[in-house]
Amino acid sequence: MRRMxxxxxxxHQARLLRLLRDNGxxxxxxxxxxxxxxxxxxxxxxxxxxxxGLVVADGLAxxxxxxxxxxxRLAPTLRFLGVDIGATSIxxxxxxxxxxxxxxxxxxxxxxxxxxxxxxQVLAMAAKxxxxxxxxxFDGAGIGVPGPVRFPEGVPVAPPxxxxxxxxxxxxxxxxxxxxxxxxxxxxxxxxxxEMHAGVARSVGDFLCVKIGTGIGCGIVVGGEVYRGTTxxxxxxxHIQVEPEGRAxxxxxxxCLEAHFSGAALAADAEQAAREGRSAHLAARLETVERLTAExxxxxxxxxxxxxxxxxxAGGKRLGQVIAGLVSFFNPGLVVIGGGVxxxxxxxxxxxxxxxxxxxxxxxxxxxxxxxxxxxxAAGAIGAARLISDHVFSPA
Amino acid sequence: MRRMxxxxxxxHQARLLRLLRDNGxxxxxxxxxxxxxxxxxxxxxxxxxxxxGLVVADGLAxxxxxxxxxxxRLAPTLRFLGVDIGATSIxxxxxxxxxxxxxxxxxxxxxxxxxxxxxxQVLAMAAKxxxxxxxxxFDGAGIGVPGPVRFPEGVPVAPPxxxxxxxxxxxxxxxxxxxxxxxxxxxxxxxxxxEMHAGVARSVGDFLCVKIGTGIGCGIVVGGEVYRGTTxxxxxxxHIQVEPEGRAxxxxxxxCLEAHFSGAALAADAEQAAREGRSAHLAARLETVERLTAExxxxxxxxxxxxxxxxxxAGGKRLGQVIAGLVSFFNPGLVVIGGGVxxxxxxxxxxxxxxxxxxxxxxxxxxxxxxxxxxxxAAGAIGAARLISDHVFSPA
DNA sequence: CTTCTTTCTCCACATGCAGGACAAAGTTTG
DNA sequence: CAAACTTTGTCCTGCATGTGGAGAAAGAAG
Numbered sequence: 001m002r003r004m005x006x007x008x009x010x011x012h013q014a015r016l017l018r019l020l021r022d023n024g025x026x027x028x029x030x031x032x033x034x035x036x037x038x039x040x041x042x043x044x045x046x047x048x049x050x051x052x053g054l055v056v057a058d059g060l061a062x063x064x065x066x067x068x069x070x071x072x073r074l075a076p077t078l079r080f081l082g083v084d085i086g087a088t089s090i091x092x093x094x095x096x097x098x099x100x101x102x103x104x105x106x107x108x109x110x111x112x113x114x115x116x117x118x119x120x121q122v123l124a125m126a127a128k129x130x131x132x133x134x135x136x137x138f139d140g141a142g143i144g145v146p147g148p149v150r151f152p153e154g155v156p157v158a159p160p161x162x163x164x165x166x167x168x169x170x171x172x173x174x175x176x177x178x179x180x181x182x183x184x185x186x187x188x189x190x191x192x193x194x195e196m197h198a199g200v201a202r203s204v205g206d207f208l209c210v211k212i213g214t215g216i217g218c219g220i221v222v223g224g225e226v227y228r229g230t231t232x233x234x235x236x237x238x239h240i241q242v243e244p245e246g247r248a249x250x251x252x253x254x255x256c257l258e259a260h261f262s263g264a265a266l267a268a269d270a271e272q273a274a275r276e277g278r279s280a281h282l283a284a285r286l287e288t289v290e291r292l293t294a295e296x297x298x299x300x301x302x303x304x305x306x307x308x309x310x311x312x313x314a315g316g317k318r319l320g321q322v323i324a325g326l327v328s329f330f331n332p333g334l335v336v337i338g339g340g341v342x343x344x345x346x347x348x349x350x351x352x353x354x355x356x357x358x359x360x361x362x363x364x365x366x367x368x369x370x371x372x373x374x375x376x377x378a379a380g381a382i383g384a385a386r387l388i389s390d391h392v393f394s395p396a
Numbered sequence: 397m398r399r400m401x402x403x404x405x406x407x408h409q410a411r412l413l414r415l416l417r418d419n420g421x422x423x424x425x426x427x428x429x430x431x432x433x434x435x436x437x438x439x440x441x442x443x444x445x446x447x448x449g450l451v452v453a454d455g456l457a458x459x460x461x462x463x464x465x466x467x468x469r470l471a472p473t474l475r476f477l478g479v480d481i482g483a484t485s486i487x488x489x490x491x492x493x494x495x496x497x498x499x500x501x502x503x504x505x506x507x508x509x510x511x512x513x514x515x516x517q518v519l520a521m522a523a524k525x526x527x528x529x530x531x532x533x534f535d536g537a538g539i540g541v542p543g544p545v546r547f548p549e550g551v552p553v554a555p556p557x558x559x560x561x562x563x564x565x566x567x568x569x570x571x572x573x574x575x576x577x578x579x580x581x582x583x584x585x586x587x588x589x590x591e592m593h594a595g596v597a598r599s600v601g602d603f604l605c606v607k608i609g610t611g612i613g614c615g616i617v618v619g620g621e622v623y624r625g626t627t628x629x630x631x632x633x634x635h636i637q638v639e640p641e642g643r644a645x646x647x648x649x650x651x652c653l654e655a656h657f658s659g660a661a662l663a664a665d666a667e668q669a670a671r672e673g674r675s676a677h678l679a680a681r682l683e684t685v686e687r688l689t690a691e692x693x694x695x696x697x698x699x700x701x702x703x704x705x706x707x708x709x710a711g712g713k714r715l716g717q718v719i720a721g722l723v724s725f726f727n728p729g730l731v732v733i734g735g736g737v738x739x740x741x742x743x744x745x746x747x748x749x750x751x752x753x754x755x756x757x758x759x760x761x762x763x764x765x766x767x768x769x770x771x772x773x774a775a776g777a778i779g780a781a782r783l784i785s786d787h788v789f790s791p792a
Numbered sequence: 793c794t795t796c797t798t799t800c801t802c803c804a805c806a807t808g809c810a811g812g813a814c815a816a817a818g819t820t821t822g
Numbered sequence: 823c824a825a826a827c828t829t830t831g832t833c834c835t836g837c838a839t840g841t842g843g844a845g846a847a848a849g850a851a852g
Binding site (some may be wrong): 157158160174206218220222229230231233236239240241316323324326328330331332333342359361363 | 601755
């Protein structure tokens, strides 16, 4: 079960591994252009990487006007596991060393069932992916949980929506079970990493990634690195006050953003509208299902239901207020909006944009794109794979 | 005029220079404990630094149980100039290489008089300090301006309260005049650097530094480094909305924090209270001066005037609302409050604290000190010296 | 006064790396 | 098709740098 994946011996090797991860197969000559090492040094390091098995030869590159160069690539047998535990579902993906998703499973599950039950499920899903021939074992696993994490130890801390998880040694436990290195992070941070690696945020140094799911969170990226804050709770914007005497929130305060707009709040608003007969569309839907969800609102909006559209617009305005403040404060180069309710799509986006561009100063918004995430439900799992690959591809 | 200050040749030397700057005179042996270099290597680098003249011998250290070690220190003739241009006044300080303030001048001046007039004043003040024998020349100068700056070029960009400064080549011009390296930054960022170097924020990696002056700004420090944002406008929190249909602000919006609480807003509120006869204390003051200032409010509060106290409390609440949001988002390890109106002191602080601790989640506020700055009016100038010393003490 | 500790210098040795020479493999030109 | 030029990869030498030990210098402890 346990795989002894080699680790790079120095920063040069780590650099090369990451280049190969991000740019795919590459010729030795091309690598030479990228890394500013002498030919001899480069040859030595590449040879050592080939010896460790992390890297393998991959045929000849096309000629660039002279002798053809030898291609190398990351070992095609390397596998990373990306796990994204949401409030109501679990995503598990297998990737190769280039972080391309080879297989992806999604399973509904309430995180409140506790770490033991969730773990069982995650392991079962991982086993299923392995059984389907996608992987023989894993060289590393990243896992995201919907709450703050003490990052160095990989342990959730005081997660409001995850009773029973406080202090559970997620990293240690999963590492034991899978027999490979594991890193744990907040799900929102992983979404940000995913979008940074393979999504809209490629080549942006400083950006925000707002995730609207059951709750609302925000990933913060500073200089290409996720910023986690002093206690790992940075980006917890769900409980910023948007209405001085607003709705009561589960956190005990009033007027929190999450209480006014989030997957949960949207569903509640929709149900109320349906019951009060304000929306025929939503009422009809409520006849067939027990409880409405954010997806129902999204469907109603797509069908042109005015009440649903208004709910989304009002929510976008609230969200926009908060984002406007964050933009003034943080002056990001990009704002990404993602998460389960991306289905709300452009209605939401338009509403957020209007609010931000109106409220923030021109210097901060001047060239500020506000866009939807590109990776959809896979963002978290890809980010998780990226997290662990950064770890595995760094000197031991 | 031009002084050719030597620069370190490599990162080891830079490291040593900064240690000497931050810890003062030090024995070679002690440095050896701090830097993890072999004795021989350390000796070589120190010798080279002695050759350049950046570092000089400084007698013998007390014995640590054996042969006494030779002390070294930064050259006592090194001088940095720290300039802090506020909206209504200019601070100029001369420091030695350890960034101890040797001389400090303050001069009222409206920044709106434009870069040329302000420059003249700054140069006159620098000349005065030099004439008083504190410095023969400067080895570097840092300068802070009350608006966003394109940091790499050292040029203000679209500063709302500094008409005429947009695009003015501050760095270039000052460097020409003084004949030494110059760095330019936002005044709030420099205050943060000052408090980090010599104030309350020593040894804190991630913190916020809120400056309340004519306007309101916030310095952001991430991992010991100032974060400036994509266009250099990070920390511009004065125009975050605190009241949906609040007061009109100079920026064109309504309900901005600055419109409700800042040096300017406070003065305006106080005048109104005085005119309406709500405060005998403030009214009396208004008889002797033409316009009230934040200092007058501060004095009235110190004398127990209930209206002044209430103004401060209300302002603190507004400020607290915004800071609470930022704390949730950024999860800092410390919040420093400073700026001209620090005289408002503990009344303001109490009000802010109440609001933040009430509104933010326990995980973020659990161990979060909210304190007043320690350096008072010198913070900006010290931060400016620190900025340029970081530059001078880095490899060329 | 002797012994031990600490500091500092000097030196021999190892290591690591750059850069040139050269061979191998292709392309282009006449 | 041959000659000339380009690019790539390997080998090797020389230089630079840094490590760690030996030993001298300076002081503390007994």
